[in-house]
Amino acid sequence: MKSLKVSYKEHERLIVDGLRVNIVSYLRECETSTVNTTHEYMQYPISEMREEIKYLLADFEKSTIKEKKEELNLKQAPLKVVRNSCIRLHYELFHLHVAIPKVLGKELSFIASKKCLENIQQSNIFIKENFPNHVFTVNGKSVHNVNMPSESGTCRITAVCALPNGQVLVADYYNKRVKLLSQQYQVVSHLDVWNGPWDMCLITPTEAAVAMFNEVQFITVSQSQLAKGRKLKLQHYCTGIAHNHGDLYICSGTALYKFTLSGELVCRLYEDSSADFTVQKCAVSPTGDRLYITSWSQHKLHTLARDGTLLATYTDPALLRPDGLHVTPTGQLLVCGFLSDTVLQVGWEGKSKLATLATQKDGMRWPESVCYSSTTSSIIVGQNGDNILVFRVE
Structure with a gap:
């Protein structure tokens, strides 16, 4: 397009x-x-x-301007249908993923999930072949204050999650809160947690997992209200968290672990104990075949295979203290440079920069989290401060 x-x-x-x-x-x-x-x-x-x-x-x-315009619209129409169908099916599969175990039981659930997985893998192949490293173009920006009147201190937005309905969840480390923002990015609800949240990821369209200190707190969103769910207690710190097809990936600061949703440790995928914060935050590709981690202290972005094998390491002067990162439903990789005040798009292979999407000139100051909303076609950046930045992209 x-x-x-x-x-x-x-x-x-x-x-x-x-x-x-x-x-x-x-x-x-x-x-x-x-x-x-x-x-x-x-x-x-x-x-x-x-x-x-x-x-x-x-x-x-x-x-021929009018003719070319009509030709453009005709050629774009089927692409828009495919794009919108992909977005719709993505969220419908999320709902199905939640409903199947409750309705069918374990055996039928297993069969159904395998059938769905075949279709998902076919869709992922289609996406990889047709949207290889599509580079975002920024065409607008807005700034929104997420500090609440009751808060005496400033905010520190360490995680952002975009919900399918256009609402947004933000994790505020300094105020020890998770906040729900409306489609206009106004705070409509909040939930206090016992410690500062380091990271957060979506499990379903209405459930998120919040990583803090040495536990994971699950929260649900219903009718613009937040409620606490179950907890997972861990034997190590939780600095980053990501979810993909029922697997939880959790960073400890120096290692990356894989867990089940019930909290059972599957394996330790990667470790670097040479310094603190070598494994800060993580993200997973839509197909699950690429894992990305930020090394805050070493100024590096690592790309791992599914089994934890190191595939690539990326460094860039514009990526000082890489912190928050996010992978879109179609595989675009976004990463924040905390000290360099930048948001970059990096190729899915994790080897090269595709674009600088935002800098200090755009009002960026200590970015700590980033998220892409398919619903609004926007990139949302959380900072060490009261404002989040929203960039409209194509």
Whole structure:
């Protein structure tokens, strides 16, 4: 869709530039021919100019701009249908994932999940083949204050999660709260937690898991209200958390662990004890075949295979103290540079920068979390401060 728009804009620019050249050339010609004409004899050249410019504009109306615009709309229509279908099916599968165990029981649930997995894998192959490293383009920004009147201190937004209905969850470390924001990014509900939340991820469209100190607190969203659910107690710190197909990935600061949703430890996937905060936060690709972790102290972004094998390491002067990171439903990788005040898009292989999406010039200051909303086509950035930034993207 972006490629088609660029092609149309280039065609439009050429046509408009041609019209501008024709008008300017004609006006210069008129200026030359009337330079020695007295005032009483200027009426005829002016009326002639008017007619000629009308002719040029009429010729412009007959140009191929309208045809190209119609062609653009025709070509984009099926792509928009595919995109919207992908978004809709993504969230419907989330609901199905929650409902199947309750309705079918374990055996039928297992069979149904396998059938669904086949379709999901086919969809992921389609996405990889058709949307390889699509680069976001920022086309607007807004700033929203998420500090509540009852809070005496500033906010520190360490995690952001976008809900399918357009609402947003933010984790506020300093005020020890999880806040629910409306579609207009106003605080409509909040839930106090016993410690500062480090990270948060969605489990279902109405449930999130909040990582703090040495536990994971599950919370639910219902009718714009937040409620606490079960807890998982762990034997190590929780600095980052991600979820994919029933698996929980949890960072301890120096290691990445894989858990079941019930809290059972599956394995330790990766460890680096050479310093503190070498495994700060994590994210998972839609297919589950790539794991990403930020090394806060080493200024690195690591890419791991499903089994924890290190595949790539990325460093960049614009990525000092990499902190928050996020993978979109179609695999785009976003990462924050805390000290460099940047948000970058990195290739899904984790080896190269594709784009700088936001910097200090955009009002960025100590970004700690980032999230993409498919519903609103926007990137939401949480900072060490009261404001979140929302960037509209294509």
